[in-house]
Every structure is written in C-alpha cells, then in structure tokens.
Amino acid sequence: MRTAYLDTLYQIAKEDKRVYALISDNGAIVYDKYRKGLPSQYLNLGISEANMLGMAAGMASCGKIPFAYTIGAFLSYRAYEFIRNDICLQNQNVKIVGTGAGEVYSALGPTHHTTEDLGGLRALPNLTVLCPASPLEVKRAVAAAYQQEGPVYLRLGTNKEPELYQQDYLFEVGKAVTLKEGKDIALIGTGSILKDVLEVAGLLEKEGIQAKVVNIHTLKPIDKEAILQAVEETGRVVTVEDHSIIGGLGSAAAEVIAESGQAVSFRRFGLKGFSKGYGTYAQVKEQNGIGVGQMFREIMEWM
Numbered sequence: 652m653r654t655a656y657l658d659t660l661y662q663i664a665k666e667d668k669r670v671y672a673l674i675s676d677n678g679a680i681v682y683d684k685y686r687k688g689l690p691s692q693y694l695n696l697g698i699s700e701a702n703m704l705g706m707a708a709g710m711a712s713c714g715k716i717p718f719a720y721t722i723g724a725f726l727s728y729r730a731y732e733f734i735r736n737d738i739c740l741q742n743q744n745v746k747i748v749g750t751g752a753g754e755v756y757s758a759l760g761p762t763h764h765t766t767e768d769l770g771g772l773r774a775l776p777n778l779t780v781l782c783p784a785s786p787l788e789v790k791r792a793v794a795a796a797y798q799q800e801g802p803v804y805l806r807l808g809t810n811k812e813p814e815l816y817q818q819d820y821l822f823e824v825g826k827a828v829t830l831k832e833g834k835d836i837a838l839i840g841t842g843s844i845l846k847d848v849l850e851v852a853g854l855l856e857k858e859g860i861q862a863k864v865v866n867i868h869t870l871k872p873i874d875k876e877a878i879l880q881a882v883e884e885t886g887r888v889v890t891v892e893d894h895s896i897i898g899g900l901g902s903a904a905a906e907v908i909a910e911s912g913q914a915v916s917f918r919r920f921g922l923k924g925f926s927k928g929y930g931t932y933a934q935v936k937e938q939n940g941i942g943v944g945q946m947f948r949e950i951m952e953w954m
Contacts, residue, residue: 652808652843653681653750655786659793660718661685664692670716670797675703677721677750701730704747708737711744716797722756723749723765723806727772738802739775746796748805752782752842753893754926755809757935764926765806770898772804773871779824780871782806784845785815788868791822799824808843815845815866825869827877833863836954837881840891841867841900847936847943848891854947860954867900878907887916889950893941896921918953920946 661684664670672685676698685693696703700721707717719726726749727734738745749765756763773780781803783792789807796803815830830845831852840848845866852862865881867873881888888908890901901919908915920941928938936942 652783652786652789652812655789656720656748656750656793656805656807657681657685659790661688663794663797664689667716667797668692669714671710671718673703673707673717673719675700675719675721675725677725700725701733704730704733704745705737707745707747708733708741708743711738712741716744716746718746718748718796720748720750722751722763723768724751724763727765727768727804731771734772734778734802734804735775739777742777742801744800744802746803746805748807750807750809752806752808753844754935754939755843755893755932757932758929760929761926766893766922766926767895767898768804768806769870769892769894769900770902773898773903777802778871779803779869780806781824781868782842782870783868784841784843784866785812787814787816787819788822788866792868795822795824806842812843813846815849822868825872825874827874828866828868829863829877830866831862831864833861834885835861836887836889836950837863837865837885838889838891839865839867839878839881839900839904841870842893844891844893844936844941847941847946850943851891851947851950854943855950858951867904870900870903873903873907875907875911878904879911879913882908882911882913882915887954889918889920891920891941891946893936894921896923918950920949
C-alpha cells in the first residue's frame, strides 16, 4: 500500500506543482525518489506531527495541496486538535495520510497501533475518511483525494497487502464495492483486513454458507444503500475492522441499520479494548479476536 501511495502521489505532483509531500521524519527512506525528483515539493518537518498539520493548513490557505504523511497513531491522537481546528473547522484542502492502520505494526505494541483513529476522526465535520483495501484501491483513493476539495483522511496499511481486484474498477467516494455475492450472510469490512474477510467467506462457502462480502472503502460519507441492501438480501450482517468496535465501521453500520428501522441479526468484529500481545500481524489479530480462524469459528457458532 505504501508503495502504491508514493508512486501515485509522485505522478500527481509531477503534473501539479501545487501538490506537496509533507512528512514528520517517518518514511524518509521511502521518499528517496520524491526528494530526488521533486525536491521543491517535499518537506520533512521532523518529529512534530502537530506542526506539520498546522503548516499544511497554512499551505492550503495559500492554494497548495499538501499530503501530510506519518504513522496514523501519531497523526490521529497526538495532533487531533490541529486536525479539528486548523484543518476541518477551516475546511482546508489538506490530505492527512496515516500509515500502519490497525495493528499492522504488530511487534511495536499498542503505542504504535492505530485502532481508535476512526472513532475520533469520523466525528469531525467536513472530513472525508477513506480506508482502501488493496494497492490498486490506494491508487484510486489517492487520485480521488487529490481531486476532492476539502480535508481527507487516508488510512493505509503498509507495503505487503495483496491485490484483491482482478481488474480495474470505478472508484467512487462514498460508494461501496461488492467483492463477493452471497445470500446467507453479509460480511462488511473496511481497509486491508478485507483480505481476511474474503478468507472467512471462503471457509464459510466450504460449509455450504454463501457469504456476501462488501468493501466499505469510504467510511465517511458511508454508503447507506449498500449496507441496507446487504440487510435485505441476507438478514444477517457482520462488520469486520482492525479497529475498536466503538466508533468505527461497526458503529457506523449500526447507526445506519438502527435509523432504517429494519430488523437484522447483527454482529461486530473488532477490538474490545486496547490491543494486546506481540508477534506477527496474523498472530496479533488472532490474540485480539479478529483472526481468520477465530472469526470463522464464531460465525459458525452464531449461525
């Protein structure tokens, strides 16, 4: 995902001198190409995320289009006030890019895990929230963020996510994508954990259960129609996210369903507290209740 983001931003910046890459001393090595090819459009603000976002807001007020990039936990927690007051309140054209979504920095522990960002940022007026699930979707999301006027939060994994799409497709902000059709249950996910959701759907299919898989790549504005269509088609909905079950996709989907008045069996998979444990990404997800095997077993018991 990181490479897809950098390559896409580089191509956009080559064509539009208003586009700047801002970092806070994170990812300096991966920006080598950018520094060499577009040095006047690259700024390293050091380990000072709040200052970086304040500067980005000032640049946007002068007609620039800054993409401010660092680890999502440091952006969304440490610099929240700057996102709220300098960017969203002023409706500035700043693109906030957080890498290491969820527990992907599995060996570094909860201080580096971005697992409550969506709960806080989703509440901010004027902010669009994009959570792409694959490298191709990152490319489309970056292009969409560039084209959209106003603040955008782009939530990325790292550099090892597999491609989920066999061919190109139309990426629309606020429009979900159905990755698999099914009539027995709907699995709704967001971000790079969609890979695991598809694996769970495959295991369910072996048990004779047809699972519909919906990719919510835009958490805000959320695609209400896609969620309600999943309710109507299956009557049983599960949300999956590498994030707290409070405030993220599960909460957003529950709000849509509750306001619709439709009856449905509903369950959320996500973190129920701070993340715990260390190890590989797969191991940490399993320890926190969102591993492929654990989700499959619990869904089977539930059904």
